[in-house]
Amino acid sequence: MFRESLPERREARRLLVGVLLSAIGRGLTLPFLFIYLTDVRAMTDASAGLAIGWFGAVVMLLAPVGGSLMDRFGARPVALFSQIGQAVGSVLLAFAVTPALALLALTVIAVGSASTWASNATMLASLTGEGERQRVFGVQFALLNLGIGVGGLIAGAFVDVHRPVTFQLIYLLDGVTFLVPLAILLAMPAVGRRAAAPGRSETEAGGYREVFRDRAFRRVFLFGLVLTTFGYGQIEVGFPAFAVRAVGTGTRVVAWAMAANTIAIVVAQLLVIRHLQGRSRSRALAVTGAVFAISWLVLGAGALAGDQAPLLAAVLVIACSAIFGLGETLLQPVQPALVNTLAPDRLRGRYNAANSMIFGISSVIGPVTAGPLIGAGHATVWVLLTIGGCLLASLVALSLRPLLTRAQDGRPDRPSEVLSR
Numbered sequence: 001m002f003r004e005s006l007p008e009r010r011e012a013r014r015l016l017v018g019v020l021l022s023a024i025g026r027g028l029t030l031p032f033l034f035i036y037l038t039d040v041r042a043m044t045d046a047s048a049g050l051a052i053g054w055f056g057a058v059v060m061l062l063a064p065v066g067g068s069l070m071d072r073f074g075a076r077p078v079a080l081f082s083q084i085g086q087a088v089g090s091v092l093l094a095f096a097v098t099p100a101l102a103l104l105a106l107t108v109i110a111v112g113s114a115s116t117w118a119s120n121a122t123m124l125a126s127l128t129g130e131g132e133r134q135r136v137f138g139v140q141f142a143l144l145n146l147g148i149g150v151g152g153l154i155a156g157a158f159v160d161v162h163r164p165v166t167f168q169l170i171y172l173l174d175g176v177t178f179l180v181p182l183a184i185l186l187a188m189p190a191v192g193r194r195a196a197a198p199g200r201s202e203t204e205a206g207g208y209r210e211v212f213r214d215r216a217f218r219r220v221f222l223f224g225l226v227l228t229t230f231g232y233g234q235i236e237v238g239f240p241a242f243a244v245r246a247v248g249t250g251t252r253v254v255a256w257a258m259a260a261n262t263i264a265i266v267v268a269q270l271l272v273i274r275h276l277q278g279r280s281r282s283r284a285l286a287v288t289g290a291v292f293a294i295s296w297l298v299l300g301a302g303a304l305a306g307d308q309a310p311l312l313a314a315v316l317v318i319a320c321s322a323i324f325g326l327g328e329t330l331l332q333p334v335q336p337a338l339v340n341t342l343a344p345d346r347l348r349g350r351y352n353a354a355n356s357m358i359f360g361i362s363s364v365i366g367p368v369t370a371g372p373l374i375g376a377g378h379a380t381v382w383v384l385l386t387i388g389g390c391l392l393a394s395l396v397a398l399s400l401r402p403l404l405t406r407a408q409d410g411r412p413d414r415p416s417e418v419l420s421r
Contacts, residue, residue: 025177031251145266226389230388263322293387
């Protein structure tokens with residue numbers, strides 16, 4: 001099944017290898033940034049939340065620039081710059097002994113991160129056809145999470161807040177792993193070239209005004225913004241802070257929760273890809289919001305167990321992350337495929353960059369609300385907000401369907417094909 005899901009072109013398969021290997025480095029650090037800043041570098045919960053929010057603000061501001069550069073010069077040079085920036089920033093973060101140095105390191109990482117996913121999506125979209133694109137994006141996400149899970153297990157086995165050197169090591173290793181996709185891109189000079197011909201083009205004339213005149217894309221953008229704000233935007237701060245502060249679990253449970261998330265994705269993703277084939281993308285997005293809401297509800301139940309049933313509380317924290325992962329298996333093949341179906345080649349970089357802006361915006365709003373709320377003892381309010389926000393995203397997704405053609409929505413042209421399923 002896995003081999004059948006791989007892209008036909010060898011260059012696309014190489015890009016997926018780079019995703020897997022660099023994701024291992026990402027997994028080493030993803031669950032521990034908030035803990036590293038607060039428990040190792042002695043920043044307050046609010047300050048750490050604001051610092052991570054600043055990271056998202058930089059990504060949000062620079063993502064549109066990256067999209068314009070991709071449409072003008074191609075995705076490859078932008079991707080090369082992104083990998084270098086993230087490698088340098090991770091090394092700086094390892095030695096960030098003061099809040100100012102931590103902020104500098106996060107800024108450098110953000111500059112590199114601003115176009116990473118957009119450039120990779122643009123290159124993969126250019127190397128795949130419409131019939132295989134959704135499947136390939138799903139495989140990419142499965143490999144990404146496999147790498148993150150492996151990295152998380154490695155880090156969770158030895159990081160210790162009483163030994164700062166263990167955290168320094170994982171950030172140094174994270175920096176090294178960014179060199180893998182860099183080397184792969186350097187070996188493929190023909191990949192990621194600009195689609196438009198030189199000179200003043202329609203790309204330059206239309207720009208982001210044309211992107212956001214697309215009513216269907218605007219609705220996809222709104223859905224993604226709401227869902228990621230109350231979903232992904234809570235992973236780096238809200239989830240670990242709630243698990244540690246409100247539920248009372250330790251860093252090892254957080255690491256196992258991230259591993260459960262990965263296992264759920266890796267096991268379910270290929271099955272979900274096959275199930276999604278020929279079915280409504282807008283409906284799949286709506287189901288995603290509901291699944292995310294259920295995951296936060298389970299996490300809230302972990303706080304009720306608390307000290308009276310610590311084992312049950314730990315199980316619920318882990319279950320939250322696993323359920324969240326099942327929602328991700330619906331989201332990640334569908335949303336980027338839908339965006340690239342709506343995007344013309346000459347504006348593909350901008351469409352993908354605008355889509356990636358969603359994560360920048362949500363990673364500003366998420367940390368600056370979760371950190372102060374949970375730090376001030378309002379963990380219940382945080383849970384209710386995340387549940388309500390995810391359900392709101394489901395309603396937005398349902399309103400998207402009338403704006404899409406059957407082909408854009410991923411449904412067969414002939415209704416009889418749907419009825420036969």
